[in-house]
Amino acid sequence: MSILVVENLSHAFGGRVIFEDVSFRLNRGEHVGLVGANGEGKSTFMNILTKKLEPEEGKVLWNKRVNVGYLDQHTVLDPAKTIRDVLKSAYDELYDIEQSITDDYMKMADMDEKEMNVLLEDIGERQSYLDQHDFYLIDSKIDEISRAFSIDALGLDTNVSNLSGGQRTRILMTKLLLQKPDILLLDEPTNYLDVEHIEWLKNYLINYENAFILISHDVPFLNTCINVVYHVDAPSITRYTGNYDNFVSVYETKKKQLEAAYNRQQAEIEKMEDFIARNKARVATRGMANSRMKQLNKMERIELKKEKIKPEFAFQYSSTPSKYLFITNDIVIGYDYPLSKPMTFALEKNKKVAIVGANGIGKTTLLKSLLGIIDVLSGSIEHGENIDAGYFVQEEKASSQTCMQELWDTFPAYSQYEVRSALAKCGLTTEQIESQVFVLSGGEQAKLRLCKIMNTPCNLLVLDEPTNHLDQDAKDSLKEAIQAFKGTVLLVSHEPYFYEDIVDEVWDMSQYSI
Numbered sequence: 001m002s003i004l005v006v007e008n009l010s011h012a013f014g015g016r017v018i019f020e021d022v023s024f025r026l027n028r029g030e031h032v033g034l035v036g037a038n039g040e041g042k043s044t045f046m047n048i049l050t051k052k053l054e055p056e057e058g059k060v061l062w063n064k065r066v067n068v069g070y071l072d073q074h075t076v077l078d079p080a081k082t083i084r085d086v087l088k089s090a091y092d093e094l095y096d097i098e099q100s101i102t103d104d105y106m107k108m109a110d111m112d113e114k115e116m117n118v119l120l121e122d123i124g125e126r127q128s129y130l131d132q133h134d135f136y137l138i139d140s141k142i143d144e145i146s147r148a149f150s151i152d153a154l155g156l157d158t159n160v161s162n163l164s165g166g167q168r169t170r171i172l173m174t175k176l177l178l179q180k181p182d183i184l185l186l187d188e189p190t191n192y193l194d195v196e197h198i199e200w201l202k203n204y205l206i207n208y209e210n211a212f213i214l215i216s217h218d219v220p221f222l223n224t225c226i227n228v229v230y231h232v233d234a235p236s237i238t239r240y241t242g243n244y245d246n247f248v249s250v251y252e253t254k255k256k257q258l259e260a261a262y263n264r265q266q267a268e269i270e271k272m273e274d275f276i277a278r279n280k281a282r283v284a285t286r287g288m289a290n291s292r293m294k295q296l297n298k299m300e301r302i303e304l305k306k307e308k309i310k311p312e313f314a315f316q317y318s319s320t321p322s323k324y325l326f327i328t329n330d331i332v333i334g335y336d337y338p339l340s341k342p343m344t345f346a347l348e349k350n351k352k353v354a355i356v357g358a359n360g361i362g363k364t365t366l367l368k369s370l371l372g373i374i375d376v377l378s379g380s381i382e383h384g385e386n387i388d389a390g391y392f393v394q395e396e397k398a399s400s401q402t403c404m405q406e407l408w409d410t411f412p413a414y415s416q417y418e419v420r421s422a423l424a425k426c427g428l429t430t431e432q433i434e435s436q437v438f439v440l441s442g443g444e445q446a447k448l449r450l451c452k453i454m455n456t457p458c459n460l461l462v463l464d465e466p467t468n469h470l471d472q473d474a475k476d477s478l479k480e481a482i483q484a485f486k487g488t489v490l491l492v493s494h495e496p497y498f499y500e501d502i503v504d505e506v507w508d509m510s511q512y513s514i
Contacts, residue, residue: 002027003066003183003211004049009058010235011041011048013439016431018044020235022058026183031205032213033222033244036232037308037471038443039432042215045232046070046187049213069181071172071189079161083151086160086171087142090178094135097126141178149174149197154360162335165192165394165465166359166494173201184212188442190221191468192394194358194494217443217471219244220497233305262302272296310473311427313450313481315390318457321349322384325460325488326370331379333365338377340366340512349384349459352482352489354499357509363492364394366509367462370490390458392449394465394492398438403428403448406437410452426451427474442469450478459487466491467498 006024010017018041026032034042047053049060050070062068077086088095101123108116134141146152149170154163163171169192176184184205190198198221205212205225213230216222222244229240229247240247272292279285280293330342339362347353347370355363368374370381371389399406408419423433426447437445446469453461461482467475475498482489483502493499499506 003063005059005061006049007059007061009048009055009060011044011053011055011057013044017235019055019237022235022237024230024237026211026213028211029209030211030228031208031226032211032228032230033226033247034213034215034230034232035217035222035244035247038427038447038469038474039429039441040232040234042232043187043441045237046072046185046213046215049185066182067179068183068185069176069179070185070187071169071176072187075172077160077163077168077171079159081160082157083146083154083160083163083171084142084156087146087156087175087178088138090175091135091138094130094133094138097130098135101126145174145178164360164364166194166197169193170197170359182210184208184210184214186212186214186216188215188217188469190216190218190494191442192359192465192494195356195496196358198494217467217469217475218495219472258302259304262304265299265302269296269299308473309424309427309429311447311477312425313454313474313477315454315461315481315485315487316457317486318388318459319386321386321388321459321488324348324382325384325387327382327384328370329380329382331369331376331381333362333369334377335365335374338514340509341514342379343512344379345507347488347490349488350486351505352503353491354503354506355490355492355509356494356506357513361509361513363509364464367391367464367490367492371462387460388456388458389460389462390453390456392453392461392463392466394468396445396449398440398445400436400438402436403433403440406448407451407455411455422451422455423448426454427477443471443474446470447474461485461487461489461491463489464492465494467493467495 002025004024004026006022009019009022009024011019034045036042044053048055050068051060104119104123108119111119130136142156143152146156151171151174154167160168160171169189173189189201193201198218202221202224205214214222214226224243226243227241229242229244231238231240231247231251240250242250272295276289276292276296279289324346326347328343328345330344332338332342333340339360355366357363365374369376371391372383401409403423404419407423408414411419414422420430420433428444428447432440432444437448440448446466450466463482466478470478479498479502482491489503491499491503
C-alpha cells in the first residue's frame with residue numbers, strides 16, 4: 001500500500017526546469033535515500049512533499065491516515081523558547097484539543113440542556129482521545145526521552161539560542177520521535193551531529209519499521225540505512241533498489257551503455273549523412289538517398305546529459321609563519337560559563353589536525369578563541385608571528401546579493417571574468433553564480449564560502465565542519481585540496497572517513513570536558 005503518491009510533477013525556478021513530469025511512489029517499510037549533486041533540487045522536492053512549496057503542475061497525494069514528521073536542515077527555532085518548549089510543541093495537537101475542551105465548558109452557561117448533552121458527548125470523545133495519547137503524561141515522557149538523548153544534561157529550561165548546531169539537530173530529532181510519525185522526512189540529519197549520535201541515528205533508522213525519505217551526502221551512513229535510492233538529476237528522478245553503492249554501480253553501468261549506444265548511433269548518422277551527400281545529386285541513386293534521409297529524420301536521437309561541473313578546490317599558500325602558531329597555557333574556553341577544563345597545548349606549523357568530540361563540547365568555541373574572535377575565560381594564548389588564517393565558519397547567514405556580487409565585494413580588484421572563473425572553479429554554474437545567495441542550496445553556499453578562502457593566500461586553514469551539505473564530488477576535491485595544502489590545518493569534522501588519512505593528529509576535546 002502506498003503512503004505517498006506523486007503524479008506528473010513539474011516545477012521550475014528562476015527559469016530553470018527542476019522537475020519535469022516526475023512520478024514517485026513511497027510504500028510502507030521503504031527506506032529511501034534521496035541523492036544527487038548540490039543544487040539538483042533535493043530540498044525543493046522535500047519542500048513540495050511537505051507543502052511548503054506548491055508545484056506548478058502535478059499532484060502530491062498523501063494517505064489520509066499518515067502522520068508525517070519532517071526534520072528540516074533550515075528550521076529556525078524561536079530564540080525566546082526553551083528546550084522544553086520546543087519538545088512540548090510535539091504535542092501541539094493535543095494542547096489544542098485540551099484548549100477546545102476548556103472553551104466549550106465556558107460556552108455551556110448559555111446552552112439549554114439538549115445542546116449541553118450533545119456538547120458533553122463530544123467533549124467526552126475528545127477527552128478519551130487525550131487519555132489514549134497519554135496527554136497527562138507528557139512531562140514525564142519528555143523527561144524520559146531527554147535522558148535517553150542526553151538532552152537533560154543541557155538543561156530543559158536552557159534557551160535554544162545558546163545551542164550548538166549538533167545540539168539543535170538532536171533536539172529537533174527528539175521532537176520528531178515524541179510525535180511518533182508514520183513516515184520520517186529527514187533533510188541532512190547528520191550535519192552537525194557527533195560520531196556517537198550519528199551511530200545512534202543510524203541504528204534507529206536501520207530498525208525503523210515505517211518508511212522514511214532521507215537526504216544525505218554521508219555515503220557510509222546511507223549505505224547502512226537505506227534499501228531504495230531515488231536519484232535526483234534535474235529534471236528527472238530515477239528509482240534504484242539497494243543501497244548507495246549498488247546505485248552507483250548500476251548508474252555507472254547504465255551510463256556506459258548509453259555512451260556506447262550514443263557512439264554507435266553517431267557513427268551510423270555520420271555514415272548515412274555521407275551516403276546522402278554523395279548520392280542525392282545523382283539521378284540513379286537519388287531515390288536511395290531520399291530513403292536514407294527519411295530514415296535519418298525519423299531516427300530517435302540518443303542524447304547524453306552534459307557532464308556536471310566538478311569543483312576544483314585549491315588553497316593558496318602565503319608566507320612561512322613562526323614554528324608554533326599557537327601555544328596555550330591553561331586556557332578555559334566558554335561564554336557566560338566554562339565549557340572546558342584548563343587546556344595546554346601547542347600547534348606546530350604545517351601540521352594537519354582534526355578536532356573531534358561530542359556536540360556542545362566546545363570545538364567551535366576553541367577555534368574562535370584561538371583566532372581571537374572571542375576571549376578565553378582564563379589562561380593565555382601566545383600567537384605566533386606572520387599568521388594568515390583562512391576561516392570557514394560552520395554557519396553563516398545568507399545574503400540577498402548574488403554570488404557574483406558577494407565575491408566581487410570581497411575582491412573588488414578582480415575583473416568580471418576573474419570573479420566568474422573563480423566561482424566556476426568551485427563548481428558553481430552560470431545560473432548559480434547569478435542567483436541570490438539565500439536561494440541557493442546549503443552545498444552551493446558552502447562552495448561560495450570556500451571560494452573566498454581559496455582566493456586569499458593563507459598559511460593556516462581553520463575549517464569548521466566544511467563537509468556539511470557538500471556532495472561527494474565536492475568532498476573528494478576538498479579532501480585533495482587539504483592534503484595538497486602546504487600550511488597548517490585545523491579541521492573540525494564528524495566524518496572520520498573524510499579526515500583520517502589526511503591529518504597528522506586527532507585532538508579529542510572530550511578529555512577536557514567538564
